[in-house]
Amino acid sequence: MKALSLDQLVKHFSLKVLVGDDQLQTEIKQPRVHRPGLEFVGHFDFFPTERIQILGRKEITYLHKLSHEERKLRIGNIVQYHPPCFIVTAGEEGLTYLTQYCTEEKIPLLVTKEPTGTTDFIIKLDSYLVKELAPEMTLHGVCMNVFGIGILIRGDSGVGKSETAHTLIGRGHRLVADDIVVLKKLSAQTLLGTNDEKTKEFLALRSIGLLNVVRSYGQRAFQNETRISLDIKLTKWEKDALNNDLEQEPTFTDYMGVKISSIEIQLQPGRDVAGLIEAAANNWYLRQQGYSAAEDFLSRLESEFS
Structure with missing residues (x-):
């Protein structure tokens, strides 16, 4: 199975690395990404754990509204599966809690440097991955x-x-x-x-x-x-x-x-x-x-x- 390194992804899309500078050799093998909305509310029956996880404004806003304990539970339920990385498309403001959990579990946390619509970014990223991993x-x-x-x-x-x-x-x-x-x-x-x-x-x-x-x-x-x-x-x-x-x-x-x-x-x-x-x-x-x-x-x- 073909693979590309997370470092290639960071360079191609000019992503900022918040967590995981020493883990950029992580291999990406799945040609599609995933947006973990259902998983944050407890549905894990079809969670594609090997895919890149995208967090847009909807997901980040939802996490901000939770209590500390509830947020810890929701994020903990996902990071325990150790996906290859998280990419946040809603800016890096207020991500202290997410940075903490990703640091503890050694999961790279990346942020798009320029504001971009989450759907547009997913389309571009999916297209890139399909070509590179074909x-x-x-x-x-x-x-x-x-x-x-x-x-x-x-x-x-x-x-x-x-x-x-x-x-x-x-x-x-x-x-x-x-x-x-x-x-x-x-x-x-x-x-x-x-x-x-x-x-x-x-x-x-x-x-x-x-x-x-x-x-x-x-x-x-x-x-x-x-x-x-x-x-x-x-x-x-x-x-x-x-x-x-x-x-x-x-x-x-x-x-x-x-x-x-x-x-x-x-x-x-x-x-x-x-x-x-x-x-x-x-x-x-x-x-x-x-x-x-x-x-x-x-x-x-x-x-x-x-």
Whole structure:
């Protein structure tokens, strides 16, 4: 199971550490957070103890209204489970009692430095955790965003993947990763494509060398991640191997249990491979809208002869 340290979280969200400076190597393994409202009033049947616990203005206001003994009981009931940390989004004023209990139980207590809505913070934190803790794999290929559609371009070494990506960049599309593509499974239907940071923004072209696409073509030529919708394999030309049916049977590639629509494009001198990839992206989008050019064409034929 993947994990990230609490220290990474503190740095990413610029959190203030009230308690637990020496415990920031605590591992976070759950990709969701929890707001312990029910637990403060005594309901522990489904308490996710391994999640980060978020305390917003509602929870803090409730605790302030309790008597000393009642507050001690309510907080004690939760800290005994030793969640990885508490994050307070309502400021640090009046948290002396919470600081005391977290110090005694060695539970990090963090506070957002800037006032922010608790719901907005939870959405941002959940999104960050899902991406960071998502199952991932790497593959050799290129990842592009074409017309807003995430595309994997695969094929044997030297087949022309990076050169095709360069042509697509020249047509206004965006590079996500070249050579090493990192895939992250965010859900059963969602696959995110990104880079491995070391090769970020770089495109390797035979006979030319490395290009930094941002330096060469501007920020518009690059984006850091994209949802993968189409898997395209570039292969060498084989005579009489192309299928000229009106519409190809849908095929899919499985990545960590997520099925991605896939097609094969054969290469031959003079073929506009980048243009074919653009056509494939447009065709995929129209299919998602329920349109099939083949069905449209056949319906016209039927109308003609009926």
